[in-house]
Amino acid sequence: MLEKINSPKDIKTLSCEQLDILAADIRKAIINRMSKRGGHLGPNLGMVETTIALHYVFDSPTDKFVFDVSHQCYTHKILTGRKNGFLSDEDFSKISGYTNPEESEHDFFNIGHTSTSVSLASGLAKARDQKGEKGNVIAIIGDGSLSGGEAMEGFDYIGEQQTNFIIVVNDNDMSISENHGGIYKNLRALRESNGNCPCNLFKAFGLDYLYVNEGNNIQKLIEAFQKVKDITHPIVVHINTLKGKGYKLAETHKEEWHWHLPFVIETGEPTIDESGENYVELTTQYLMKKMKADPKVVAIVAGVATNIGFTEERRKEFAAQLVDVGIAEEHGVAMASGMARNGAKPVFATHSSFFQRTYDQISQDLCINNNPATLLVNTASVWGMNDITHLGIFDIPMMSNIPNLVYLAPTCVEEYFAMLDWSIEQTEHPVAVRIPCNGTIHSNKYFAADYSKLNKYETITEGKDIAIIALGDFFQLGESVAQLLQSAHGITPTLINPRYISGLDTDMLKNLKKEHHIVVTLEDGILDGGFGEKIARFYGKDPMKVMNCGLKKEFIDRYKADDILRQNRLTKEQITEDIIRLM
């Protein structure tokens, strides 16, 4: 059936049976791509029928769909001219894992963070109304995304409007892991009462409401969407779907198959071996040991528990000390501040890209109050996630310029744990630690147990003429450059591990003036607003030459780290060449 489908128009004449066959075909295509590329399997499989029904009833792109977080947009992509990205190996990389306006007129936004769909779609609707145009605007949002503040702000806003707006709430009773939050009791009550529970979260937001129990039944969904098409006020269509539907393993082990590595379809066995030592597992082991020793140590996660290694089993074991707040980073950071204020030892961990969702809480709730909470910043690196919506190269300008925050960059496993341990036990500062991303490098060196003398850099090799200040997981790059300068040019540079991202060691920098005339900074992130620029400012009035090495300020997408490093002249050879030229 899928062979005949090249645009949404092609499904409008299909019979019920044909639509069901189409659903089966689409499922196969999704599993095909996922098995070879990996990706968000569970949410996509659960939404096949809904998406078919949406395209059957509505007329995209005149009617406009906005898929929240777009983890469930693959059927939409397949129906809107992009099926080859799921069927043919050589076309896989032409299609991104998220909605993408560059791919299709049926996509309106690049979306990869949760809880944004209602707000973005409400803007489409408002523009429609101001232009005097017609058409439906439909936001599609999962139950897991409801816990994010932006989503609730969106529901609240739209609940007051009197205009066409349809919110499809895809309720599969799961976030990435199990849901956390009081609203999920209400969603359960609604499901169990077939939508008739008098206390109704969506109605409390001022919205009209329709419940569809059989959320994987195309015919029932078509009927529901036909009812709400061209409605003149906002309505929630709450549908009950099965996450992972159609792939037994994903139906049974929902969390494991929310996102999955490439796998053998028949067995589910991953085809990529990602075992071996890694920071996630090391961190979990460390935290679990700390928790056992001290009930005041509490790890807080916002929906992504397994990304710092807290599997379901471990979450149960540490129920009181592993708090999953749902996808609610703002709450997570503020709560951490409150805990630290009252004598506990909180560690809030998430990805660099998701820390962006909580800038003001870091600044206002945490740093103005100078509470000693620990923020653990994951995948903050050019080697982090490489989708445009999940980049880990902006945290240095975002976080290191907030007063009072001590932002630390370890260079190896041992230094990471020295810093983390100090951070958890100290009571003076909010501290963020940037987890290295260049593999688990070990050192026999002794690392300080105390980082309370802020902004003291460490000289690793004493040299002269040139000083290389190599931050965090670019430290090894700095070492390589130093070795190359030595071996190829007979120069022994000074090599420095700055350790602190958020401040300058002015004494050391002053001292460098005596026997150095070039300072090179290396940082794993964009240069604008970053670490190296602070050094450049420090030496601005001096004859010292400063060469800042890092990334260009730009959004990059589905890149290879090696390519980006080369483009930014960040290989050891390029850096050495640039230093020699500067001499």
Next chain:
Amino acid sequence: MLEKINSPKDIKTLSCEQLDILAADIRKAIINRMSKRGGHLGPNLGMVETTIALHYVFDSPTDKFVFDVSHQCYTHKILTGRKNGFLSDEDFSKISGYTNPEESEHDFFNIGHTSTSVSLASGLAKARDQKGEKGNVIAIIGDGSLSGGEAMEGFDYIGEQQTNFIIVVNDNDMSISENHGGIYKNLRALRESNGNCPCNLFKAFGLDYLYVNEGNNIQKLIEAFQKVKDITHPIVVHINTLKGKGYKLAETHKEEWHWHLPFVIETGEPTIDESGENYVELTTQYLMKKMKADPKVVAIVAGVATNIGFTEERRKEFAAQLVDVGIAEEHGVAMASGMARNGAKPVFATHSSFFQRTYDQISQDLCINNNPATLLVNTASVWGMNDITHLGIFDIPMMSNIPNLVYLAPTCVEEYFAMLDWSIEQTEHPVAVRIPCNGTIHSNKYFAADYSKLNKYETITEGKDIAIIALGDFFQLGESVAQLLQSAHGITPTLINPRYISGLDTDMLKNLKKEHHIVVTLEDGILDGGFGEKIARFYGKDPMKVMNCGLKKEFIDRYKADDILRQNRLTKEQITEDIIRLM
């Protein structure tokens, strides 16, 4: 009665009648301070009885109060040993307008942004539980603050917990202006049904619920709080209060008296004249004209409509084109992105400090998608708001390092409107405009109508040896320095208006190398991560000396701008002296 009250213990033995007399005394004290200093009159007057009842029933600081946004904490301050800050003129400045742990053990956080109380308090509660301690934790939050995403994340989190937690929802049916959002229909239904409406927002969040209709009746409040004291699960106590209670003008004109300048108590007449030309009124006049001419122009505000001049009357006139989304900045920016995507011309305006609440929406919802919305950044300056929670000196590092965002800094009224007009009409970039804060300075100069050739700086005076790059509302400071160099030292420096905060004019900067050996940058904000450091990086490898002038990275509180400028060597004399020394 107030004379005898020096700590919360002193009210525990008072009779009903005495408590009522105390309330009257406190009200007088609040009005006394407000009339001389200005401040948040309405919310504080409405909460006198509640705060007395809270301190009567609970035992602060063992029982812990967290006041949301802390616009209503004055009675709490008065009851906890700080009454002189309200009674005696010479003590006014010892007491801040917000809760402040440096003032008292009864305050747990510096708070000035909305919607944070439940999350912060939930951290206090979690730490209490992990330490095995007892005591009540009480978050006090107004209905207006409920619309913020962080608040709803907090409600959702706590709704799932099984521990003591009390949320007092102070419902006066007002935000700063009238409330906006679907939830307010539910609050009304709850008030009108004496709390018995079966559809209940708070219950939908999983919370227990108690309604108190007479929210300004101390006895009823005491009864309610006694009921919930030491409760072992979370509960909302929803109280119906009168904003501005006890000062007739504030009861009648709630919006005008939410925050008020110093005034004559008898008449309400302000004692400070703030009429005269200002950017707020100029901006409103401009926007109203644009809106009249084009229905696609839509101004979006998040609770602070009057801060960009949209009074109640004007909001009514432009009902479809002035969207107050409630205190929901995340939604505001995302909605603006959606509107721009669909061909409208949105302008989202708020204070510099409140843009912090929407970093991720600027980055993800807006800038990754490169939609042509306009962000209008108010009070972004050392001359902006001077409370630690409302500083306007961090927006340059926060916003100018986000890719794709064009951040513009006008130097006078005419340039501001040239930039704003270009921003609204262009269709290529997300643009932010930083409204000057140093008074309305006019210029007869012609300003470009087109800023689409990005990052082209403008040379105002051609000179040599020294180039002064003076950004935005520090441009006039740059002019003064140039004049002083000329008059006192016979030097004619080059003076440059960079116009673009977010990028470098590399051609011009290269050209400067020919006849200049010192570049001075001036910016109205912290230096770390800011504009000047980019210039320092650019010249890092050159002999050019770079002197960056701006503020130190720190939280400052209730400061005088002149003092801060002097401390940071930012007077024209100091800068000139430093330049001469550098020569």
